Amino acid sequence: MKILIKTEFGYLILLLLTLGLVAWQHFGMNVSYSYELSRAVPITLSNDDINGGRSRGQLSFVDGKPTLNCEIVLSQSFAFCSMLLPLADDDGNGIDLRRFDSLTLTLGYEASERDTLLVYLNNGERINNNDIIRANVQVLVPSAGIQHYTLPLSQFHVPSWWVFSRTEAKISTASQLDNVQNIQISTGDHRSARDVQIQILDFHFDGKWIRAADLYFYLLMVWAIAAVLQIVVIARRFRFKYLYTQREAKRLNEINSFLKIERDKFETLAKQDSLTGCLNRNGLIDILERAISQYESGQSATALILLDIDHFKQLNDNFGHDEGDRVLVALATLLRQHIRDNDHLVRWGGEEFAIVCEQTSTAGALTLAENLRAVIEASHISEQAQVTASFGVAQLNSNHIEPWFKRADESLYLAKHQGRNRVALAP
Numbered sequence: 274m275k276i277l278i279k280t281e282f283g284y285l286i287l288l289l290l291t292l293g294l295v296a297w298q299h300f301g302m303n304v305s306y307s308y309e310l311s312r313a314v315p316i317t318l319s320n321d322d323i324n325g326g327r328s329r330g331q332l333s334f335v336d337g338k339p340t341l342n343c344e345i346v347l348s349q350s351f352a353f354c355s356m357l358l359p360l361a362d363d364d365g366n367g368i369d370l371r372r373f374d375s376l377t378l379t380l381g382y383e384a385s386e387r388d389t390l391l392v393y394l395n396n397g398e399r400i401n402n403n404d405i406i407r408a409n410v411q412v413l414v415p416s417a418g419i420q421h422y423t424l425p426l427s428q429f430h431v432p433s434w435w436v437f438s439r440t441e442a443k444i445s446t447a448s449q450l451d452n453v454q455n456i457q458i459s460t461g462d463h464r465s466a467r468d469v470q471i472q473i474l475d476f477h478f479d480g481k482w483i484r485a486a487d488l489y490f491y492l493l494m495v496w497a498i499a500a501v502l503q504i505v506v507i508a509r510r511f512r513f514k515y516l517y518t519q520r521e522a523k524r525l526n527e528i529n530s531f532l533k534i535e536r537d538k539f540e541t542l543a544k545q546d547s548l549t550g551c552l553n554r555n556g557l558i559d560i561l562e563r564a565i566s567q568y569e570s571g572q573s574a575t576a577l578i579l580l581d582i583d584h585f586k587q588l589n590d591n592f593g594h595d596e597g598d599r600v601l602v603a604l605a606t607l608l609r610q611h612i613r614d615n616d617h618l619v620r621w622g623g624e625e626f627a628i629v630c631e632q633t634s635t636a637g638a639l640t641l642a643e644n645l646r647a648v649i650e651a652s653h654i655s656e657q658a659q660v661t662a663s664f665g666v667a668q669l670n671s672n673h674i675e676p677w678f679k680r681a682d683e684s685l686y687l688a689k690h691q692g693r694n695r696v697a698l699a700p
């Protein structure tokens with residue numbers, strides 16, 4: 274949760290920063306390059322006499338501003354006058370106009386005939402080991418008098434005459450403004466004899482510290498990096514959660530299996546007599562339920578043998594309680610050795626045991642009881658005294674437990690009454 278709040282806070286900061294930068298770029302971040310026009314500026318004049326023309330240009334300074342007076346005389350060649358203002362420093366390094374958006378010119382203009390003006394930004398370049406000057410031009414339609422003209426730098430283009438005057442193969446025809454050597458203002462291409470006066474009052478380039486496209490690109494990069502980082506963080510968090518869940522699941526599984534083992538242990542203990550290891554009354558419940566359902570479905574008969582050690586009180590009194598316990602344990606062991614898997618030995622009370630014999634007829638139960646009686650008598654399970662037991666046998670003949678046990682108990686009482694160490698069968 275804390276990390277989530279931190280992340281959201283981070284993105285909020287980034288969003289505000291982005292909006293702030295975009296707004297700042299749009300409304301501020303202005304950068305300007307202006308030019309001090311004075312007599313000291315080494316302005317160059319040129320006209321069509323270089324091509325054999327007869328136009329005449331004259332440079333003067335009116336109110337300290339360079340002024341070109343040109344008489345254009347029609348001839349075979351392209352008739353023109355132009356003035357060229359240097360922008361490069363003493364080492365010949367021109368100015369990089371790539372972060373500028375526009376050129377604003379303030380011109381005074383008079384002409385005897387309607388005409389255009391050509392504004393050149395001449396860029397110094399090195400192509401195929403030759404230093405060349407690329408012409409980037411834009412045409413403006415001047416009005417008489419003093420006017421401001423704002424020319425977007427993006428609209429400067431390389432004129433076709435420049436391209437065709439090059440002999441280099443594969444020359445780029447795109448405008449370049451990274452090393453502008455000079456600005457040249459030239460009369461237009463109206464084919465008429467005319468007088469033109471051009472006064473340059475001011476010019477400057479306007480732009481932004483960071484161009485909008487560059488800013489958007491940088492911001493996009495920052496957002497992309499933030500998104501990638503976020504994805505990495507989320508992936509790591511998921512991996513951590515996954516591993517943690519796996520570890521927890523494993524731990525819970527271990528606890529579960531341990532608890533299951535413990536539960537099984539307790540369940541067994543709850544059904545077991547602690548002294549003899551036989552089932553106790555609790556452990557008999559399932560067996561009796563099965564016996565009743567088998568009786569009801571008529572599947573098979575179940576017999577009950579109750580046996581009680583004879584004169585056990587005397588044995589306890591004469592040889593001690595511990596000897597009594599030893600006899601109980603030894604008797605249980607002996608009985609277990611002589612019964613089948615289908616016979617369930619239960620410690621019913623103090624010195625009394627019950628054996629529930631599944632799938633056993635009355636005759637079978639009688640035989641088993643007699644057999645056990647004889648084994649006990651012959652076994653010498655106590656070194657101190659002769660141990661015998663009396664048996665009562667009853668076949669399950671209804672779907673009620675209580676009368677069944679009562680009948681077995683009565684037959685056991687009968688066996689005791691008849692002299693002990695014998696087996697009696699319930700009617």
Ligand SMILES: Nc1nc2c(ncn2[C@@H]2O[C@H](COP(=O)(O)OP(=O)(O)OP(=O)(O)O)[C@@H](O)[C@H]2O)c(=O)[nH]1
Pocket residue numbers: 548581582583584585586587589593594595596597598601622623624689693
């Ligand atoms: N050592 C020992 N004695 C027990 C235990 N449970 C019951 N007894 C004793 O078993 C004796 C049972 O005595 P009685 O019910 O009088 O029966 P009996 O002496 O065996 O006489 P008959 O059954 O009539 O032959 C009592 O003295 C009980 O204290 C036990 O877990 N250990």
